[in-house]
Amino acid sequence: MSIQSRENLLQAAIRGIEPPAVRMVAGAEGLSPAVLLKLVAAGRAVIMQRDGKPPLGIGEGLRTKVNANVGTSADLIDPDGEVEKAMAAEKYGADTVTDLSMGGPIDEIFRRIKEATSVPLTTVPIYQAVAEKGSFSSITGGEILRTIRKQIGAGASSVVVHAAITLEMLVDLKRSKRIMGVVSKGGSFTSAWMLQKGEENPFLSHFDEICGVLAERDAVLSLGNTMRSGCISDPMDAVQVAEMEMNADLAKRANDLGVQVIVEGMGGHVRPDRIPEYVALYKRRTSFRPLFVAGPLPIDIGVGYDHISGSVGGAMAAGAGADYLCYITPSEHLALPDVGQVREGVVAFKIAAHIGDTMKYGPRLEDEMLARYRRVRDWENQFKLAIDADRAMEIRSRGGTDGCTMCGKYCAIAIMEDHLR
Amino acid sequence: MSIQSRENLLQAAIRGIEPPAVRMVAGAEGLSPAVLLKLVAAGRAVIMQRDGKPPLGIGEGLRTKVNANVGTSADLIDPDGEVEKAMAAEKYGADTVTDLSMGGPIDEIFRRIKEATSVPLTTVPIYQAVAEKGSFSSITGGEILRTIRKQIGAGASSVVVHAAITLEMLVDLKRSKRIMGVVSKGGSFTSAWMLQKGEENPFLSHFDEICGVLAERDAVLSLGNTMRSGCISDPMDAVQVAEMEMNADLAKRANDLGVQVIVEGMGGHVRPDRIPEYVALYKRRTSFRPLFVAGPLPIDIGVGYDHISGSVGGAMAAGAGADYLCYITPSEHLALPDVGQVREGVVAFKIAAHIGDTMKYGPRLEDEMLARYRRVRDWENQFKLAIDADRAMEIRSRGGTDGCTMCGKYCAIAIMEDHLR
Numbered sequence: 055m056s057i058q059s060r061e062n063l064l065q066a067a068i069r070g071i072e073p074p075a076v077r078m079v080a081g082a083e084g085l086s087p088a089v090l091l092k093l094v095a096a097g098r099a100v101i102m103q104r105d106g107k108p109p110l111g112i113g114e115g116l117r118t119k120v121n122a123n124v125g126t127s128a129d130l131i132d133p134d135g136e137v138e139k140a141m142a143a144e145k146y147g148a149d150t151v152t153d154l155s156m157g158g159p160i161d162e163i164f165r166r167i168k169e170a171t172s173v174p175l176t177t178v179p180i181y182q183a184v185a186e187k188g189s190f191s192s193i194t195g196g197e198i199l200r201t202i203r204k205q206i207g208a209g210a211s212s213v214v215v216h217a218a219i220t221l222e223m224l225v226d227l228k229r230s231k232r233i234m235g236v237v238s239k240g241g242s243f244t245s246a247w248m249l250q251k252g253e254e255n256p257f258l259s260h261f262d263e264i265c266g267v268l269a270e271r272d273a274v275l276s277l278g279n280t281m282r283s284g285c286i287s288d289p290m291d292a293v294q295v296a297e298m299e300m301n302a303d304l305a306k307r308a309n310d311l312g313v314q315v316i317v318e319g320m321g322g323h324v325r326p327d328r329i330p331e332y333v334a335l336y337k338r339r340t341s342f343r344p345l346f347v348a349g350p351l352p353i354d355i356g357v358g359y360d361h362i363s364g365s366v367g368g369a370m371a372a373g374a375g376a377d378y379l380c381y382i383t384p385s386e387h388l389a390l391p392d393v394g395q396v397r398e399g400v401v402a403f404k405i406a407a408h409i410g411d412t413m414k415y416g417p418r419l420e421d422e423m424l425a426r427y428r429r430v431r432d433w434e435n436q437f438k439l440a441i442d443a444d445r446a447m448e449i450r451s452r453g454g455t456d457g458c459t460m461c462g463k464y465c466a467i468a469i470m471e472d473h474l475r
Numbered sequence: 476m477s478i479q480s481r482e483n484l485l486q487a488a489i490r491g492i493e494p495p496a497v498r499m500v501a502g503a504e505g506l507s508p509a510v511l512l513k514l515v516a517a518g519r520a521v522i523m524q525r526d527g528k529p530p531l532g533i534g535e536g537l538r539t540k541v542n543a544n545v546g547t548s549a550d551l552i553d554p555d556g557e558v559e560k561a562m563a564a565e566k567y568g569a570d571t572v573t574d575l576s577m578g579g580p581i582d583e584i585f586r587r588i589k590e591a592t593s594v595p596l597t598t599v600p601i602y603q604a605v606a607e608k609g610s611f612s613s614i615t616g617g618e619i620l621r622t623i624r625k626q627i628g629a630g631a632s633s634v635v636v637h638a639a640i641t642l643e644m645l646v647d648l649k650r651s652k653r654i655m656g657v658v659s660k661g662g663s664f665t666s667a668w669m670l671q672k673g674e675e676n677p678f679l680s681h682f683d684e685i686c687g688v689l690a691e692r693d694a695v696l697s698l699g700n701t702m703r704s705g706c707i708s709d710p711m712d713a714v715q716v717a718e719m720e721m722n723a724d725l726a727k728r729a730n731d732l733g734v735q736v737i738v739e740g741m742g743g744h745v746r747p748d749r750i751p752e753y754v755a756l757y758k759r760r761t762s763f764r765p766l767f768v769a770g771p772l773p774i775d776i777g778v779g780y781d782h783i784s785g786s787v788g789g790a791m792a793a794g795a796g797a798d799y800l801c802y803i804t805p806s807e808h809l810a811l812p813d814v815g816q817v818r819e820g821v822v823a824f825k826i827a828a829h830i831g832d833t834m835k836y837g838p839r840l841e842d843e844m845l846a847r848y849r850r851v852r853d854w855e856n857q858f859k860l861a862i863d864a865d866r867a868m869e870i871r872s873r874g875g876t877d878g879c880t881m882c883g884k885y886c887a888i889a890i891m892e893d894h895l896r
Contacts, residue, residue, distance in 0.1 A: 127880055127881060127882060127883045127885075128882075128883040128884055128885055129880050129883035129884070130880045130883070156883075156885060157883075184885070224895070227895065228895050233843065233846045233847060233850060234846055234849070234850055234888065235850075235888065235891045235892065235895060236887055236888075236891040237887050237888060238887060239882055239885060239887045241887070242885075242887035242888075242890045242891050243885070243890070245891060245894065246890050246891070246893075246894045249894045249895070250894065284846070284849075284850075284888070285842065285843070285845075285846030285849070286833070286838060286842050286846075287838055287842065287843040287846055288846075323846075325833060325837075325838060326790065326794060326830050326833050326834045327794070327833070327834045327837075352790070352830045352833065353826065353829050353830055353833060353839075353842055354841075354842040354843075354845045354846050354849070355829065355841050355842055355845050355860050355861055355862055356826045356829075356861075356862055357845070357857060357858070357860075357861040357862075357867040358861060358862075358863055358866035358867035358869070358870055359822055359823070359826060359862065359863065359866065361783075362782075362783055362786050362822075362823050362826050363826050363830070365783050365786065365787055366786055366787045366790045366826070366827065366830050369747065369773070369787045370791075373747060373748070384866075384870060385870050385881065386881075387849065387881075388867060388870045388871040388881070389870055389871055389873055389880045389881055390880040390881050392873070395870075401780055401783075402780070402783050405774065405777045405780060405783050405784050405787070406787065408774050408776065408777075409747050409773045409774055409784070409787055412707070412746060412747050412748070412773065412774060413747045413748045416746075416748075417707060417708055417746060418774075420775075420776050421706065421707050421708060421774055421775040421776055422654065422706070422708040422775075424706075424775045424776050424778070425654045425655055425705070425706030425707075425708055425709075425744075425775050426654060428655070428705075428706070428775070428808065429654060429655055429656075429705075436778060437778070439776050440776055440777075440778040440779060441776055441777055441778075441779075441780065442779055442780065445779035445780065445805075446778040446779035446809060448779070449779055449805060449806050449809045449810055449816075450809040450810055452810055452813070459548055459550050459551045459810045459811040461548060461549075461660055462548045462549040462550035462551070462577075462578075463549055463550070464548075464549055464577060464605070464660060464663075464664070466657055466658050466659060466660045466662070466663035467655065467656065467657075467658060467663075467705070469663045469664070469667050470656040470657040470663050470666060470667070471656065472667075473666065473667045473670045473671065474645070474648065474649050474656060474670070
């Protein structure tokens with residue numbers, strides 16, 4: 055374990071000292087710094103930091119955040135395109151960007167994404183380790199640590215590790231009646247490594263060392279979720295519960311080692327009627343640590359529109375207490391998204407997050423303001439408040455008239471204002 | 476009131492006689508005809524009929540249905556375009572189409588939409604009456620009746636009338652603190668007519684005659700909703716409750732006159748945390764008659780993506796018991812939608828309906844089948860089950876390779892199948 059040269063954010067918060075980042079996040083969220091400090095100290099909220107950029111808070115009492123995944127795949131390598139996607143993601147409101155590149159010059163792609171954005175960046179170290187080795191079997195624990203150190207050193211604010219799977223769970227998984235097995239890519243690499251070598255999880259074996267690296271650089275640990283359901287017919291099974299329990303324990307251990315933690319859970323494909331109950335279970339079992347969910351997708355047949363199905367699932371999850379949503383694009387299950395689909399995905403999940411916040415915290419001022427501008431047909435100010443002003447203007451300009459072509463002179467609002475005056 | 480030449484569907488159902496349409500709908504829905512017959516007789520389900528086309532059931536125990544609005548506005552008149560939209564709506568799964576044309580040759584547009592589609596069609600008679608008169612003030616009750624008779628005669632399976640507003644409610648509305656007043660176009664015409672003339676609601680004055688026309692032709696009465704909220708900051712107020720109460724009473728009266736009834740309610744803009752409770756209230760207060768909701772939109776700031784916000788609200792409403800969703804397109808609040816936006820709106824609401832059905836009735840077979848095809852990478856059969864197969868194929872073909880460009884050779888499913896075997 056590395057020796058820490060200075061007290062990091064979590065350690066300061068636990069001692070009741072208010073780091074500048076806490077004040078900044080509290081200001082951005084309209085929360086009292088004292089309240090936020092307590093939430094951070096309790097591990098119920100985390101703060102992602104990036105040199106010279108505004109810090110970002112994720113967790114209890116804070117606005118629900120949205121992550122956008124970008125990055126080359128092994129088959130489709132266009133670094134310029136991925137940088138463009140990261141910029142589009144930030145432009146349309148993604149709170150964080152995760153670079154999942156597995157093809158091409160990965161270090162360079164990350165560096166360029168960093169230069170082009172200002173939001174916190176996340177990586178999944180096993181992706182780069184596998185891509186650079188060409189296979190998972192030849193990777194050593196030492197190499198994983200080196201990759202984590204490199205990515206944190208290059209400026210990642212957070213890394214995802216799949217530490218909560220054991221050989222025993224994989225044996226249970228073999229026996230399970232799941233339709234879909236493992237749909238987490240990082241989780242499948244880690245599992246395949248374990249099964250091929252017959253060795254325990256390398257992230258688990260090196261957990262304290264990983265925490266040392268993160269504590270030193272004040273980076274956030276995201277505890278990955280390997281066992282999530284890959285279709286809504288697969289319920290939360292014993293393996294999923296076992297991973298959740300273990301992630302809950304690892305989260306505590308990481309906090310004790312001075313590392314801020316986000317728990318990835320639930321996510322994947324979940325029957326809509328079970329989303330609130332599963333979220334509540336995760337939050338309770340992980341002592342209300344920040345919960346990161348992918349989607350979830352409440353149905354399987356929305357192929358080509360998984361951003362919409364996912365927006366419904368994400369809104370329900372956020373409303374029930376999830377703190378951080380990983381977006382899904384229209385390309386999910388089909389192809390690597392293009393830049394337009396990244397925009398669609400981000401906006402769909404900004405909508406989900408905002409709906410979730412309205413459920414968690416009650417009505418938000420933006421909606422009331424938009425309604426007031428709508429009533430007086432002040433289009434400019436409506437666009438300013440819209441999640442994606444560009445799209446709203448594109449659609450409206452198609453009409454070409456001063457009024458809205460939907461109703462034209464028969465605008466209900468205008469008619470009633472005339473007659474109710 | 477017209478003299479009925481034969482017993483209609485509702486009258487037969489009440490006498491326990493099973494009309495062929497009941498058998499056909501029961502077959503399509505996988506329900507016992509005897510159960511459906513009782514639901515129809517109790518007014519808890521309705522059957523929309525169209526000469527020579529399959530009948531459609533809406534209500535309790537049945538799949539949630541989706542309506543798509545098309546039609547010219549006063550400002551944008553392109554009959555070909557509206558026919559194309561109606562065809563696209565049916566192609567992508569709309570269960571019904573409502574023609575709201577207010578410009579151009581309205582009779583001809585309806586006739587052409589009818590020729591081009593096979594789903595039940597709905598009209599809003601006050602729209603055509605106003606469009607043809609040029610203003611609402613000059614319309615008489617007799618003209619409204621003639622328009623209804625004409626539209627039903629031309630083949631409308633259902634008409635919408637805004638009968639549940641009174642002058643007293645409009646006085647209350649003037650005093651209310653709502654941000655948005657009335658956002659229902661048909662409702663605003665009716666209200667303006669009443670306020671301008673100082674006369675009671677013409678749909679209410681002629682209610683029994685309207686029922687006579689519908690009973691004779693076996694058409695479904697849709698009781699419109701004028702007082703729905705136009706923004707999420709406007710809660711369900713006294714005027715909304717008064718309209719709901721009156722619609723509940725009118726529904727009973729119409730049933731007694733041999734007319735099948737759908738109640739429009741809630742809809743519009745509703746805080747997401749209140750959607751389930753409002754749906755439950757409507758269902759209970761209207762004796763569990765089929766509930767038709769527009770959207771609802773759970774936030775106001777999703778301008779340009781109201782189909783996505785509406786999909787979230789529609790899914791929540793359907794899951795809580797709404798039976799029939801009116802779609803919203805990306806153009807809502809901005810412009811008349813184009814044909815691509817009609818497709819987007821229909822698919823977003825098919826997703827909402829399917830999620831709602833999963834909540835109401837539990838998992839559906841289609842999702843499990845899709846997951847099984849996904850597991851074995853059988854793309855053809857996945858596309859067959861997708862809500863919009865064309866879109867799924869478009870996105871996938873962009874990838875160009877045999878595998879999915881998202882993960883390429885690092886497909887989690889494939890890796891785990893190899894290793895868990």
